Amino acid sequence: SQQGEEDPQALSIQEGENATMNCSYKTSINNLQWYRQNSGRGLVHLILIRSNEREKHSGRLRVTLDTSKKSSSLLITASRAADTASYFCATDSNQAGTALIFGKGTTLSVSS
Amino acid sequence: DSGVTQTPKHLITATGQRVTLRCSPRSGDLSVYWYQQSLDQGLQFLIQYYNGEERAKGNILERFSAQQFPDLHSELNLSSLELGDSALYFCASSVIAGLNTEAFFGQGTRLTVV
Numbered sequence: 561s562q563q564g565e566e567d568p569q570a571l572s573i574q575e576g577e578n579a580t581m582n583c584s585y586k587t588s589i590n591n592l593q594w595y596r597q598n599s600g601r602g603l604v605h606l607i608l609i610r611s612n613e614r615e616k617h618s619g620r621l622r623v624t625l626d627t628s629k630k631s632s633s634l635l636i637t638a639s640r641a642a643d644t645a646s647y648f649c650a651t652d653s654n655q656a657g658t659a660l661i662f663g664k665g666t667t668l669s670v671s672s
Numbered sequence: 673d674s675g676v677t678q679t680p681k682h683l684i685t686a687t688g689q690r691v692t693l694r695c696s697p698r699s700g701d702l703s704v705y706w707y708q709q710s711l712d713q714g715l716q717f718l719i720q721y722y723n724g725e726e727r728a729k730g731n732i733l734e735r736f737s738a739q740q741f742p743d744l745h746s747e748l749n750l751s752s753l754e755l756g757d758s759a760l761y762f763c764a765s766s767v768i769a770g771l772n773t774e775a776f777f778g779q780g781t782r783l784t785v786v
Contacts, residue, residue, distance in 0.1 A: 590772070591772060593774065593775075595777075600760070600780075600782075601780070602674060602676070602777035602779045602780055603762070603777040605774035605775065608773075608774060648715065659717055659720045659727070659730065660705060660717065660764070660775055661730070662707075662715040662717070664714035664715075665714065665715070
């Protein structure tokens with residue numbers, strides 16, 4: 561089944577630095593979403609990028625999408641300790657084209 | 673608060689037992705997703721319902737079943753529980769099916785099988 565795979569699995573940075581996470585997927589998609597999960601909590605939607613978009617911004621977040629490489633990246637600028645969380649990308653399921661399928665996520669740790 | 677309500681928040685039960693997890697989606701959302709999250713398997717998609725009908729099926733075991741009722745709330749039934757079923761179970765809802773809109777997640781039910 562289609563699945564986004566995030567890279568790296570874990571990332572540790574200092575406050576103020578930028579954090580970049582990548583997502584690769586296997587087959588064509590219509591849209592791709594990024595979510596954030598604080599430890600043991602529900603996922604929270606961050607941003608949706610459509611297949612005809614190459615870049616999207618939301619506050620300190622910047623998402624890019626390269627459909628030719630089947631990859632997306634999430635950049636968090638000027639990281640804060642509060643950004644410490646796991647980040648997931650979500651892609652289609654090829655079973656029915658409607659389900660959200662998540663990768664294993666990138667665990668980001670921002671130290672002050 | 674996402675508007676998605678899951679009950680119970682915590683559940684401890686013995687192997688071989690059966691439990692029911694409940695999810696109330698956000699008002700107006702027709703699509704409900706169920707996920708299982710464990711440390712070694714990540715966030716696994718189990719099943720999706722849309723307006724009462726099963727829409728997509730993921731890695732859901734035969735011991736597990738789900739349904740969505742006319743009032744759009746959903747229940748996930750887990751039977752013949754095994755130690756390996758211990759996990760966080762999340763429900764999410766969205767207005768429509770698929771990736772054209774964001775999904776809203778509940779806070780999850782932590783199931784511990786002893």
